[in-house]
Amino acid sequence: MEQATLWDLIELGKDAWNQWRNDNANISINLTGADFSNKDLSGFDFTEANLSYCNFSKADLEGANFISANLQHALFNFANLGGANFIATEMAHADLTLAIVKGAKFLTAQLAHCNFSYVDFTGHSLQGMDFRRAKLSGAVLRNQTLKSMNFAEADLSQCDLTEATLEDANLQGANLTGANLTECSLHGALLKEVNLSYTDLSNKDLSNANLAGANLEHCDLRFTNLENASLNNALLNGVKLHGVMISGWSIKSIRCEQAFWDNEGIIATRYRSNEFEKLYSESIVIDLRYEKFLAPHEMSSLPILIEHLEARHWGIKLRVKAIEEEAGGNRVKIVVEDTGGHNAEMLEQDLKEEASHLLAAQITMRRDHRLLREFKESIAQVKNHFWPQLLEMAAENEVGQMRVFTVMLMDLKGFSRWKGDxxxxxxxxxxxxIKPILKRWKATYPNMEGDSLRASFQNASVGVACACMIRNVLDAAGFPCRIGIDLGEVTLQHNEVTDKTDLSGEAVNFAARLECLANVDEVLVSERVWHHIRRQEDYFMLEPRSVKLEKGVGNLRAGELVHCYRVTMKKSLL
Known part of the structure; x- marks a missing residue:
């Protein structure tokens, strides 16, 4: 039927149009591209009509019937859609920006790429609607019950979701940049690859959440519960992390160049490539399950098992975390304290596979009485034979290995004035x-050249405590000194001057920059060190300082301000 004829019928008004539709139900209506802007079409029956690309901007469509109509690419900007019926309509790419939708029905409507930007859904039930790939930028969804709804790849940027319920909702790939999530419940929601940049997620319960590949740049995560959450391959630049709960989280391949750990969220801690993951990832845990009980010979062979695993993967450090009783037997938990620069995912797979073979060998010994007897008789000989070989292997492979250490650099003031005797x-x-202090605190790879000292520690608190003791002892002996401490990856290398294993790397260089900027008898630590000791206020007094670099280091340029902390020891750790 010609559009001109249909237009004439519409001009006759609602009653005439609806009666004609009722009398001619078999006639298909095609008004594609028609301009209905500013028209009063309230109560009109457009059931099953083809209204694609039509312009309904600012039209009054209150109570209109669009059941099963084709409204693809139609414009409804500023239109009054109150009480309108859109059940089973095709609305892909339709634009409802700033439309009034109170009481409108959208059940089973196809809303892919439909634009609901700045629409106020207050008092409107959205249950049963499918918002996949829909645009809801700036929309008002306050107090809405959106449980288990599908918002995959939807645009919810700047959306007001105050006190909304998004539990178990599908938000995979959705954009929530700058959304207001105050008192919004996200428990159980699928957040994989979601964009939550610039959102306030503080105090949220995101435990067990799947945030893999999510964009969390500049998020406020203060006091957020991220326990057992997956943030693999997520982007975390500029996040505020004070008080965040991270037990059991997974952060493989996470990307973070800087984060804010202070309460106010103003002091940035910078991270080198992959450093955030290495510093804060949960340790790899190897579970060894022993049926019924853990036999004495299995207990005594645990050190050999650990030594074997460490020898197979040079640079790693393992320790027994716990031996637990459980239903049907015992469980031994072995944790990886240092990955030694290995790829964590591949290392975990290799260690668990190798450990399962060693466990099977231990269990086999229960049934082989001859082997068990020989093992008990020769365990001392085996240990004496095996341990020197490991030490020899360590010496051969030590140079060139990359490790994570707390690095201390110290320099005496006034050294150049001393001459001769x-x-x-x-x-x-x-x-x-110095030497007995380094020995007491178990410093590794100490090197002294002239009046300078370099040493490393596997524990940040121990390194800082050692530095404070050195400062105090030297000050009492009349040796003014300056000390800088950083934490990060270092490479082991041979020092031709001292003929000992020495350290190199950005952590060494940054510690040297801090040492040069420290005042006399002052210990300065980097933000990375501060993060590891900040909760030990009973032992350390930490005073924030900002210093200007005299020489560039890493991605920091000369003249740039860096945040650090002046440390004073309150009481000894030992």
Whole structure:
């Protein structure tokens, strides 16, 4: 039927049009591309009509019937759709920006790419609607019950979701940039690849959430529960993390160049490539399950098992975390304290496979009495034979290995004034004071050249405590000094001057920059070190400082301000 004829019928008004539709139900209506802007079409019956690409901008469509109509690419900007019926309509790419939708029915409507930007859904039930790939930017969804609804790949940026319920909702690939999530419940929601940049997620319960591949740039995650959440391959630049709960989280391949751990969220901690993952990822856990009980020979062979695994994967450090009783037997938990620069995912797979073979060998010994007897008789010999080989292997493979250490650099003030015998006497006294302190705190790879000292520690608190003791002892002996400490990856190398294993890498360089910027008798630690000791206020007093770099390091340029902390020891750790 010609559009001109249909237009004439519409101009006759609602009653005439609806009566004609009722009398001619078999006639298909095609008004594609028609301009109905600003018209009063309230109560009109457009059931099953083809209204694609029509313009209904600012039209009054209150109570209109669009059941099963084709409204693809139609424009409804600023239109009054109150009480209108859109059940089973095709609305792909329709634009409802700032439309009034109170009481409108959208059940089973196809809303892919439909634009509901800035629409106020207050008082409107959205249950049963499918918002996959829909645009809801700036929409008002306050107090809405959206449980288990599908918002996959939807645009919810700047959306007001205050006190909304999104439990178990599908938000995979959705864009929630800048959305208001105050008191919004996200428990159980699928958040994989979601864009939550610039949103306030503080105090949210996101435990067990799947945030793999999510964009969390500049999010406020203070006091958020991320326990057992998956953030693999997520983007975390600029996040606020004070008080965040991270036990059991997974952060493989996470990307984070800086984060804010202070309460106010203003002091940035910068991270080198892959450093955030290495510092804060949960340890790899190897479970060994022993049926019925853990036999004495199995207990005594655990150190050999661990030594074997460490030898197979050079640079790693393992320890027994717990031996637990459970239904049907015992469980031994072995954790990886240092991955030694290995790929964590591949290392975990290799360790668990190798450990399962070793466990099977231990269990086999229960049934082989001859082997068990021989093992008990020769365990001392085996240990004495095997351990020197491991030490020899360590010496051969040590140089060139990359490890994560707390690095301390110290320099004496006024060294250049000493000459001749006075210099030799002063250096002898200085080294005599330092060596027992380094031994007490179990410093690794200490190197002293002239009046300088480099040493590393596997524990940040121990390294800082050692530095404070050195400062105090040297000050009492009349040796003014400056100390800088950083934490990060270092490479082990041979020092030709001292003929010992030494350290190199960005953490060493940054510690050296801090040492140069420290005042006399001052210990300065980086933000990375501060993060590991910040909760030990009973032992350390930490005073924030901002210093200007005199020389660039890593991605920091000369003249750039960096945040660090002046440390004072309150009481000894030992």
């Amino acid at each position: 006075e210099l030799n006497e002063k250096l002898s006294l200085f080294r005599g004071l």
